[in-house]
Amino acid sequence: MQKKLQGVLPPVVTPFDHNEDLDLAAFKANLARWNRTGLSGYLVVGSNGESVFLSEKERDQLLAASREAAAPDKIIMAGTGAESTRATIQQTRRAAELGADCALVITPHYFKGQMTPARLADHYRRVADDSPLPILVYNFPQATGLNLAAEAVARMAEHPNVAGIKDSSGNIAQLSELLRLCPKDFAVFVGNAAVFFPALCLGAAGGILAAANVIPERCVELQQAFQAGDLTQARDLQWRLVSLAVMVTVTHGVGGLKAAMAMNGYQPGVVRSPLAMPDEAAGSAIKEELRRLGY
C-alpha cells in the first residue's frame, strides 16, 4: 500500500431508502462530495456503516461502489472483522478483490470471556498471515466489552502486515502507552472526536471520526492547525467539534449522524431497525448545534 495512513477518514454511513433497502446512488453521491475535501480516505462497511446489518451481497456492492466513486488518491479501508477467524479471512480476501487498500479488523467478542490476550494474538496473527491487504486492529470496548492493552497491540505491531490501529476507547493514558511502545510508522488512529486533539499532541496519525461524515472540513482543519503548530486554534476547533461529536455518536447514534448529514446536504437515507432516526426534539437539538457551529 503506497498511500500514507494518516489524516482524517469518515467511517462512511450506508444509506438505506424508506423500505430500509440499500441506496447505492446516494452512497456514491456522498463520496463524490467528500472527494472534494481534504479527507484522506474512507472507512467502508464499518460500525457506522451499519455493517452488522448488511448481507454478504450488500457488503460486496458497497465495496465495489466505493472503489468506483472514490478519488484515486483516497484510501479505501474496509471493515472485515467477523466473529470467526475463517470468516474474517474470507471477508478480508474479498475486500482485496474488490479494490480496498487496507482492512480494519475488530476484535471478535461474542465469547468475550474466552477472548484472552493469547487467543486474540493468535486470531490477528492468522488473519495478518493470510490477508493480501495490510490490516489495522480495531479496539472498540464500548461495543465489544473487550479492551486491547497497549502491550498486546505492541506485540501485534511486530507483524509486517499489521499496519496500524483504530482505537475508539477514548482512553488517553492507554493511547499514550500505545504510542510509546509501537514503532514510529505504526499508524495510530483514534475513533472518537472527543479526544482527537489530545491524541494528535501525543503523536497519533489521525482520526476515523463519525463527525467527519457531517463536517469533514472542520476535522481536517483541526489536524492542519495542529501540524502548523497553532495549538490555540486546534484546541478551539476541538471544543467546537466535541458537542456535535457526542450528539451524533453517543447520544443519538447512527440515526443522529444520518440526521445531521441530511441537514448539511448529504444523502444518508435512514437507518435499519432496530435503530431509529431521532425524534423531533432530538432533531431540533442537532440542528441547533449545527447552527451554533456556523452551518
Added chain:
Amino acid sequence: MQKKLQGVLPPVVTPFDHNEDLDLAAFKANLARWNRTGLSGYLVVGSNGESVFLSEKERDQLLAASREAAAPDKIIMAGTGAESTRATIQQTRRAAELGADCALVITPHYFKGQMTPARLADHYRRVADDSPLPILVYNFPQATGLNLAAEAVARMAEHPNVAGIKDSSGNIAQLSELLRLCPKDFAVFVGNAAVFFPALCLGAAGGILAAANVIPERCVELQQAFQAGDLTQARDLQWRLVSLAVMVTVTHGVGGLKAAMAMNGYQPGVVRSPLAMPDEAAGSAIKEELRRLGY
C-alpha cells in the same frame, strides 16, 4: 405449539471436524443419544452452538438435521436472533420452514447505547407479529452488555406470540420480579446451572443448561426431585452440578464443554477459531471434576 415449554433443554453444541468444517453425522449421533433421556428438547444454533460462527447454509443444515434426528416429542427451539429486525424475521421464518417448534431471539446489541427499552420493545413486537412460531426472548447480559428489566419483559409477555424467556443473567432478584409480573403460562427458563435450583423454587419452568449437553440425566433428576418436593436432594444435586457447570461455561467456555462431552462419550468435535479447546491442564481438571461427580 402443543409441546409444553418446560423442563431441561441443552443448548446443543455444533460439532466441527479437525478442519473446522461442520460434522452433521456427529450432530445427529448426539441427538440420538439424548433422545433416550428425559430432556424436553433441544436448543439448536444457540450461543453454545457457536451460531455466530455459522453461515446461512450451515444454519439451515443444522435445523433440518435436528428435525430429522430428534424424537417427535422433543421440542426444537431455534436460535434466530440477529442484529437487524429484518434479518431476525427472515431467520425465524426459515426456522419455521425447517420444522422448528419455537424460536429464541437474543437482544440486538452491537449498538448497545441505542438499544433503549422502547427500541427493544419495538423490535420484539415486530418479530412476534411476523413470526410463524412462538418466540422466546433471550436475555444474556454477559455476552450482550444489555439487560432486559423485569417490567420490560412483562410488557413483551402480553403479546400472544411471545411464549417465554431464557434468562442467563443469573440475577435472581430480577428473575423473582419476572415471575411475579408475568402470566402463569409464560415459560421462564434460566440459562445457567448455577441458579437452576433457586429458580425452580421461585417457579421457573425449567433450564436451558450447557451442562445438560454433558450430564443430561443429572439435570433432569434435579428438576424431578424438586417437583417431588424433595428439597434436600434437589439442593444436593445442585451443589454437585455447580462446579462442573462453571467449568464448562465461564472458565473454559464452549471448548471446555466439548471436551467434557467427549470424555462422557458424546461426539462434539472441536471449536472454531478464535475459540480453542482446553489445554492439557484444563482437560485434566475437567476430567477430575467429572470423576468426582461419578462418571
Added chain:
Amino acid sequence: MQKKLQGVLPPVVTPFDHNEDLDLAAFKANLARWNRTGLSGYLVVGSNGESVFLSEKERDQLLAASREAAAPDKIIMAGTGAESTRATIQQTRRAAELGADCALVITPHYFKGQMTPARLADHYRRVADDSPLPILVYNFPQATGLNLAAEAVARMAEHPNVAGIKDSSGNIAQLSELLRLCPKDFAVFVGNAAVFFPALCLGAAGGILAAANVIPERCVELQQAFQAGDLTQARDLQWRLVSLAVMVTVTHGVGGLKAAMAMNGYQPGVVRSPLAMPDEAAGSAIKEELRRLGY
C-alpha cells in the same frame, strides 16, 4: 456467644432530629416496639444506621442504648469495620465493652485496587485474632466496589472467631458456592430482601433486611413459612416484600426507609445530609406500596 445466629435482624436506622442531631429516645422507642416481634436481634451502627456519618461518641451512645433497650434474648450485632486494621480492632473492642454480642466487619475498600484476596484475608485474620467478640464478614460490593469470592470466605470461615457472613451482593450463584464450601455452623445471612426466599432454599441462616425496620412481622413469617415446608406461602410473601424492599433500599435509600417507617408508626427521624428524605411524589409511592401490602 450463646444466642443462635439465625433468623431476621433489621439493620436499625439511627434517628436524627430536625437539626440532624442524634435522637436516642426515638432510637430506644423503636427497639421497644421491635422487642415484641419475632426478630432475632439488631444490627446497630451498620450501613442503614448511617454509620459513616457518626462520630465516635455517637457510635458509643448508640451501642450502649441498644444494649439497654433490647430484650435480653435479642442479638446485638455491632457494625465495627473501618478502613484501617487498627481502627477496626479498636471499634470491635469498644463494641464488646458496650455489650454487643458479635461484630459485623465490612471489607476495607477505599484503596480497592490494593485490596487483593491476600490483603483482605490478612485483615480479617488480624481482626479475628484480636476481637473479644465473634465476627461476621460483610460483603457489600454495591457500596464498596469489592467482592469476596466464595473460596476466600470459606478460608476465612476456618478461623474459630469468624462466625458468619452478611452477603449483600444478591449473587445467588456465589451464595450457593458459599453454602457448599463453608461449615454447616457458619452463619450465612443475606443482606437484601430480594433474594431472601431463594437464599433460605439454599440453606441460609437468615436475613439482615432493611425492610425488617418497617415490616418485621412479614419478614419473620416468610422464614417461618419456609421452615414449616410451605414453599407456596413463603414464595407469596417474598413477592409481596420485594417491591417494598427495592423502594426502601435501591430507589430511595435510607431516606425512603425512614419515610416508610414513619408511615408505619416508628420514630426514625430524618437522615443526615447529603442524604435526603424522599420528596412528595416518592413519599406517595411508598405510602401506596405499604397500603398494597395491607398496612
Added chain:
Amino acid sequence: MQKKLQGVLPPVVTPFDHNEDLDLAAFKANLARWNRTGLSGYLVVGSNGESVFLSEKERDQLLAASREAAAPDKIIMAGTGAESTRATIQQTRRAAELGADCALVITPHYFKGQMTPARLADHYRRVADDSPLPILVYNFPQATGLNLAAEAVARMAEHPNVAGIKDSSGNIAQLSELLRLCPKDFAVFVGNAAVFFPALCLGAAGGILAAANVIPERCVELQQAFQAGDLTQARDLQWRLVSLAVMVTVTHGVGGLKAAMAMNGYQPGVVRSPLAMPDEAAGSAIKEELRRLGY
C-alpha cells in the same frame, strides 16, 4: 487566597513508623527537601496521605506541621471531604484554623446510589457557603464509584468560593468538556500523571501527581517544557513518567509510592494495614524503573 492555583503539587504521603504510628519528623523532613524544588505546594491529608486511616488528632498534627514546614510561597491544600455535609464543613473550618490555603473536597460516596447530581450540588453549595477557604472539588471515580459530569462541575464553578477541581478520572474527553464549560480562572488539576501532558495541551492549570512525591523535578520540568512551547520535550518527559506513575499508583499503590520515595532518599516510612509495602519482586521492579529514569 493570593497564591496562584497552578503547577505541580504532590499529594504528600503520611510517614508511619514500624508500629504504624505517625512520624511527624519524617513528614517535615520531606517538606524541607521539596521546598527546594519548583513544586507549587502540597496536598496534605489526601488519598495518598492515607487520610482514611487517620484520627482527628493525627489530621490536626499533619496540617499544623505542614504549615510550619512548608516554604511561605507554597500552597497548602488540605483534604477535608467526609461522608456527611456537617463533618466536611467541620474539617474544612479546622483546616482554615490550622493555616491551610484551600481545601480539597471529595464527593461523598458510601451511599453512591443516592448521590444524584442534585444531592451532590447541594452538598458542595453548602460546604462552599460555610467554608472560610476556597474549595476544590475532587472527582475520583476509581475510588468512589461516582463520577461528576462536566456540566455538573461547570454549575459548581459558578459559586465564588469554588476555585477549582482535581480530576483523577483520566477521562480526557470529559476533561476537555470541563475546560470548555468552566471560566478561564477555574483551576483544573489532573490527578494522574498518565494524562498530565495531554491535559496541559487542553489548558489544565496543573497536576496533583503521586509521582511528584518521588521525582518532583521531572514533573515540574514537563510543565515548564510545555509552557515554553517545546511539545517534543514535554511528550518525551511524559513517556518517561508514565510507567513509574502507573507503578506507584495503580499497580503497587501507596506502598509502592513509599518504597520509591525511600529509594530516592525521602523518608516515607511504611503504610498502615491493610495496605502493605511491596514485596521483594515488586521492590526490584520499582528500583529498576527508577534506574531507567536516571536515578
